[in-house]
Every structure is written in structure tokens, then in C-alpha cells.
Amino acid sequence: MPELPEVETIKNALDLAVCGSKIIKTTIHCRRLRQPIPADFEKIAEGAVIDGFERIGKYIIVNLSNGKSLIWHMGMSGRVKIMPQCPIVLAKHDHVMIETNKGCLIFNDARRFGLLTWCATNDLKTNSLLCKTGLDPFDKTFNGEYLYSKFKNKKTAVKIALLDQEIIAGIGNIYASEALYAARILPTRPANSLSLKESQTLAEAVRQVLTKAIAAGGSTLKDYRKPDGSMGYFQNAHCVYGKTGQPCPDCQCHLQKKCEIQKIVLGGRSTFYCPILQK
């Protein structure tokens, strides 16, 4: 399930493979994603040169030479396959194939929670999908003060607040649990109960966890693979996610009988934490 590190990994792979290439042909097998792929998508894309890629939260932006940009979201199960040549027969859930003079891109998305659309490059900032996006965790202005100011009116659990893309762009369910663990903060704490110091610790933890994950090429869970088909390795470094019942990896509290990773549901999402270490 692509979160920021996975999307960053995909973006970098795309940049390496097809930046500067010309789109020769787009083939859409299934338009029915989170939003339907616009009917004029092919017309917009074909013939354009790919000027570059950027990431806004979990969105990949493909800037084209014709003043248009493609807006691409992986949803939960979205994958991008980068191949030297377009295959003759599409695989299951291959919804979109983009043929360029440097290689072939295929968007595969089993659950079709992904999204692919376009808008004028000049309109990206006001685009309804992107305009409410919060700060990127790697933005220079993302820090404890920022989090503290955003959290101070939020009574909701801090874990749910971390998933709010209008506050921080790019954190998903896995890294929300991991960052709170790294910051030693209980996921159930009301967001507005965090002190400035705790907000600072959390901001630092978010960046640290994401940095490590990017370095590892993103997580590999059931649904995620890098564009070349290889696995990301960050899952080996998950401290709490999916570790229900296992000893807390990071403290001496495993000597205590009750110290094992707990799983609860917050906002309908699985949440993992150490009940001893996290306060």
C-alpha cells in the first residue's frame, strides 16, 4: 500500500527510466478507477514529452511539454511496471499502458483505488485533488511547531490526525503507527494533548521513519513492489506494524509479562503500539 516512501521510490524510478521521453501511445484497458480516467486522456498525453516527475503527498505529478500534467495516485494496490517494450498481452489488472520512446509504463491496480487524470500544469495548485494537501514531511517548514499548531484544536486521536492528508501529506497507516512508536507516543492520545516538545519529537520521528523507509525502497506488504518487480525492504524494519503479540523490539520491558505489541482499531484502521513504552 503505497505511502510516501513507496511513491517516492516509484517517482524516482520513473524519472530515471523515462524522463525526457516522448509519449507515443497510451492504451487504456479500464477507465473505471477511483475516478474515471477522462475521455480525453489519450489525446492529452500522446505526442507530449515528459519533462519531469514530482511528488505531492502520495500523488505523482507527470509534467508534460504541452503545459499539461498527469496526476497519478496508486491508491492501495497500485503498481507501476517499467518495461523496455510494451507487452503484446496485458496482465490481469493492467489498466493503463503508456508507450514512450524510452520504454513502456504500465499501471496495474488490482483494487482500482488508484487514480489517473490530468490538469493544466498552471492549475496544479488549485486542483481539487491537490489544493488541500498539507505540508510534506520533508518541507523545510514541517516541524514540531507546525504539528503543534495543527493539533491544538483536534480532539481526535493523534494517530488519526497523522493520517489527515490536509495536515501532513504522505503518511499512511503503516508509518503512522511506526512514527508514533519511534516518538514513544500512544496512538490513542488526543492530538491536542501533545505538548510542544512531544510534537517536536513526533515531527522528527516522522521524518526519521520515512527517511529510513525511502532508503530501503519502501515497504513490501502484500500489495507493494517496486517498479522493477523487486521488493522494498523496510518491512524488515517495522517495529510494531503487524507485530501483534510479539515482544516490543526496542525496550527492556519485554521482561514484563504484559509487554507485547498490541493491536487496536482507530478510525477503522489497524493500529499497533507498545503499551509500556508509548505514553
Added chain:
DNA sequence: AGTGAGGCCTGAAAGC
């Protein structure tokens, strides 16, 4: 306004 529930969607895993 803020919050919570439900829905979309498919495949893997668990349950029967």
C-alpha cells in the same frame, strides 16, 4: 465544524 460510519474494490487468508 468536527467526527464517525459506510462504500468502493479485489485477493489472500481464515473459517466452516
Added chain:
DNA sequence: TGCTTTCAGGCCTCAC
């Protein structure tokens, strides 16, 4: 063995 049910989760819509 083979069927049915449950679960996973990003993000949107709707209701309170």
C-alpha cells in the same frame, strides 16, 4: 476439498 466470510486500506460521501 471447496465454498463463504473476513480483512486489508486511501479517500470520498453522507449523516449526525
